[in-house]
Amino acid sequence: MRDENRKGFAIGLMGGIGSGKSFVLEVMEKEYGFKIIKTDDVSRNQMQPGEAVFNSVVEAFGEGILDEEGFIDRKKLAGIIYADDAKRELLDELTHPPVIEEVDRQIRELKEGEVLVAESALIVDCNIMDHFDSIWLVEAPLEDRLSRLTGKRKITREHALSIMENQLSDEEYEKHADEIIKNPDFKDVNDKFMMRNMAVDFVMKQLQALKEKYGL
Template sequence: MKVIGITGGVGSGKSEVLRLLEEKFNCGVIRTDDVARSLCEPGEKSYEMIVKVFGKEILDREGNLDRPKIASIVFEDEEKRKALNQCTHPQVYEWVRNKVREWRTENRYSMIAVEAALMDELKEIGVCESCWYVHVKPEIRRERLRISRGYSDEKMDAIFASQLPESVFFNGCDVVIDNNFDLENVEKQLISLCK
């Protein structure tokens, strides 16, 4: 059972590629952002570590992590961002490795896709045999983000400036999925890749 990593910038269409893999190719999908979110719920290890490092000031009235407050703290402080990542990344990687092992034992899927925003995260997890980059031209990404999420140009500028250059993905990934057209085109590429 092949394990692939899927990465790409915000608005690239990773979610649609993952949906197609799930629905049409019997692919088990792991979204690392969703895993991280669940591991940051009260009572979970990442939650406890974050509260220990940042204090109870980062909790909302219900005792959950106040994500916007945390984002504002780590956005401008590299050391605090690294500290936050240390509270979450190792637990996410361990969870993913365990889930891949479980699914392989059960033999329930034809393949497994692990989605992460950063290529380095996929390498750190260490279970992916291949890394696929979902590529979209910046102007198309902008239009999609404007329509689907209502992002302003300023917000998109900030997001794009904080992301790695495309050359890093082109050089570091084995496969580039061209998502500049329609889903039918993407599906054709996936059919060829999943033979």
């Protein structure tokens, strides 16, 4: 819901793994100058030594989650929370509120005419849709998503499908989205440079229409 006291415009960006959210964010930042925030990056920064979130997580899970240099070993922590739903919920309780608080802070500091895009899985998971002026969803065909994950990220097809099964489906995401950005690959084009240019143009046409619609 639009905050009448807000000077800028805040967009919540979401989408399933492999949908190409990072690519869309790159276009938004480079071509339109939108401010970008990824909540995964915010959380990672807040879990660095010396940060309040780091201290609370170590206190809750013990120093056994630290590596030799004193940083949180994310693989160790993941192994703990994925084996115990109660511990996963505890980690969420410790880490999600500070992340949301940081997103809200950056939204409050927007100046007149500025646009901020926050890419986050927390938009639906934590029911913070009303923190934004508009919610945009990035979608891509299943085979394109799998191709990106098995290619760029070196994830096996089976692992990729397993991750997708534990995420919301596009249909479920659509229930919360104001706008949908289609982000397919152009696999019939052999030249990678041309393929990327076509993808950029395809996304830009959609973004330009949305900019005009929202007066951004």
